[in-house]
Amino acid sequence: MSINLSEDLKEVLLTEDQILDRLRQMAADIDRDYQGRHLLLVGVLKGAVMVMADLSRMLDTQVAMDWMAVSSYGSGTKSSGVVRILKDLDTDLMGRDVLIVEDIIDSGLTLSWLASNLRSRGVASLEIAALFRKPDSVKVDVDVKYVGFDIPSDFVVGYGLDWNERYRNLRYLASLHEHVYEE
Ligand code: IMP
Ligand code: MG
DSSP, rough: OOOOOTTTTEEEEEEHHHHHHHHHHHHHHHHHHHHOOEEEEEEEEETHHHHHHHHHHOOOOOEEEEEEEEEEETTTTOSOOOOEEEEEEOOTTOOOEEEEEEEEEESSSHHHHHHEEEEEEEEOOEEEEEEEEEETTSEEEEEEEEOEEEEEEEOOTTTTOTTBHEEEEEESSEEOOHHHHHO
């Protein structure tokens, strides 16, 4: 892997290989748990695009995909817990086995809101898969069945995660220098 760190990036926390290996294990767990069922993957735009693309292609389980866009009100690097739906699902969730696919759980406020919102739509089951989790930042307990990596609370970018819409396309996960997001 060639790493050409810009001056904004501090350190590579997880390489592309580490991320893909872990996703393969998560996919195996999901295949085992949903054997013979037809799963609806719900991705949360935009951060979860990379996780969804890679994880879904590693599954043997038959899946459909749908997308939601939400905004966790608040600026910069902190989530406020006030969630607004910017784009709702196209799919009726009645009786469906739903798996929310998320990039990262920071405070947990967004996911906890989203999970209860989707659960109230008559799902047969609802679980969460998140590739990254910051255990030290979690403010509300969210029951996440599939977690990729627990990471430090620093602000991170790459593999779908952005800072001001930048760095989503990095193949790895990197931390950002404080001077970038504290400006
Ligand atoms: P939460 O509500 O605090 O759990 O965070 C919700 C959203 O904030 C995540 O889905 C991400 O889109 C974003 N987020 C949280 N931490 C980071 C980070 O370190 N880098 C980039 N985005 C983040
Ligand atoms: Mg997100």
